[in-house]
Amino acid sequence: MKPQIFFLLGMFLIIFTLSGQETLDILIPAPERGSLAPEEPEVLTRQFRELGLGMELNELKEALIRDGMFSFRGDRDVSFLPIQEQTLVETTGFSFVRRAFFQLAEGKVFIMAFSLNTRLIDHYSVYTSLVKKYGEPLSLNPKEAVWESEDTRLSIERPLTLKYLDKKVFDEFIEESRTQESRELFLREEFLREL
Numbered sequence: 709m710k711p712q713i714f715f716l717l718g719m720f721l722i723i724f725t726l727s728g729q730e731t732l733d734i735l736i737p738a739p740e741r742g743s744l745a746p747e748e749p750e751v752l753t754r755q756f757r758e759l760g761l762g763m764e765l766n767e768l769k770e771a772l773i774r775d776g777m778f779s780f781r782g783d784r785d786v787s788f789l790p791i792q793e794q795t796l797v798e799t800t801g802f803s804f805v806r807r808a809f810f811q812l813a814e815g816k817v818f819i820m821a822f823s824l825n826t827r828l829i830d831h832y833s834v835y836t837s838l839v840k841k842y843g844e845p846l847s848l849n850p851k852e853a854v855w856e857s858e859d860t861r862l863s864i865e866r867p868l869t870l871k872y873l874d875k876k877v878f879d880e881f882i883e884e885s886r887t888q889e890s891r892e893l894f895l896r897e898e899f900l901r902e903l
Contacts, residue, residue, distance in 0.1 A: 758771040768797060776802070779799060794812060797809070
């Protein structure tokens with residue numbers, strides 16, 4: 709019987725104490741999370757190491773031979789694409805770069821893509837490095853993060869590809885493609901009217 713009395717007395721004291729007190733709300737501020745982005749981000753680069761957008765094929769070959777990160781085999785790694793007389797240079801890499809792709813139009817590099825070795829470097833490290841240098845990306849989604857300037861587009865894509873693109877050249881191709889599609893549509897309509 710005594711344990712029950714102590715239990716009831718204890719419950720009475722707890723209820724009495726809680727009902728007599730006003731609630732005290734304490735707001736604990738969240739820790740400030742500073743942005744990784746610099747106040748003055750750098751201008752978006754058009755090159756990786758000695759390799760850059762706008763390089764001519766021979767300059768690119770020489771730079772790849774000099775760069776110890778790539779296993780460039782010369783002309784064996786160069787292909788000519790029938791699409792609008794483009795050239796593709798594909799080479800393997802050592803260490804952080806598994807493969808590298810360079811697409812040239814009118815003899816100049818307009819796309820550089822580097823497939824990175826996910827065993828040695830991770831997506832988050834590359835992303836944070838780019839944010840620290842160029843600021844927050846213009847576009848961010850689960851598939852890619854994109855930084856852009858007037859003439860350059862830099863992106864990291866999943867699983868882990870770093871891509872540089874000459875926007876002016878690429879936009880010209882898009883416009884040519886639209887013009888071609890419009891022309892084909894017009895010719896199709898003309899053909900159908902003649903039936």
